[in-house]
Amino acid sequence: MTTDAIWTAFSARLRAFIAKRVRENVDIDDILQEVFTKIHAGLGKLKEEERLEAWLFQVTRRAIVDHYRNHRLVGLHEEIAAKSASQDVAAEVASWLGPMMSLIPEEDQTSLRLVELEGVSQKDLASRLGLSVTGAKSRVQRARARLKQAVLDCCHIEMDRRGTPIDYSKKRDDCGPCSCA
DSSP states (O other): OOHHHHHHHHHHHHHHHHHTTOOOHHHHHHHHHHHHHHHHHHGGGOOOGGGHHHHHHHHHHHHHHHHHHHHHSTTHHHHHHHHSSOHHHHHHHHHHHHHHGGGSOHHHHHHHIIIIISOOOHHHHHHHHTOOHHHHHHHHHHHHHHHHHHHHHHEEEEEOTTSOEEEEEESOTTSOSOOOO
16 A cells, blocks of 8 residues: 555544644644654555554554653743743743753763754664663653752742743752752
C-alpha cells in the first residue's frame, strides 16, 4: 500500500484519534503531518500488511507522546512568560534555569541542553551518548527532576492554577546561582 492510499484510507481516523488527545488544531495538524512523515519513511519496513492499521495507530500514539515530551520543558522561558499576566515573575524564574543547571551533574546538564534547548530528539541523544533510547529518556527525566529540585531547594515558588510562577522567595542565602531576593 502506498502513502497516498494510506492517507486516503486512514487520515480522517488518525486525525480524530489525535484530536481526542490534543487540544490545539494547529498541533493536531502538525502531529498528523509528522505521523505521515514517519509512515512514509517506515512503510518499507512493515513486513506484515495485515498489521498496517495497528502499526499506524502505534506510530500515531508515539507521535502524540513525543509532542507532549517536546513541549514539556522546551522553550520554558517562552512558555512561562506566555502563561500569565505576571510575565515579569515568570521570566525571572525562567532565567534562573540556565545558571541553576550548574548545580546538577554534567551528564544531566548535557542531556538537558541537547534535548530541551537545542531540540535534539531523545533518540538522537541516545545515539550521541551511546545509550539505549530508554536510557536516554531516563537520563532526561532524571535531569529535569534534578533541575526542578535544585530550584525548589533554593527558592519557594508560588504558582497559579495553571502552574505559572506568580511569586517567589529565597529559602536560604547560600542556595545557588539564582537571582532570587
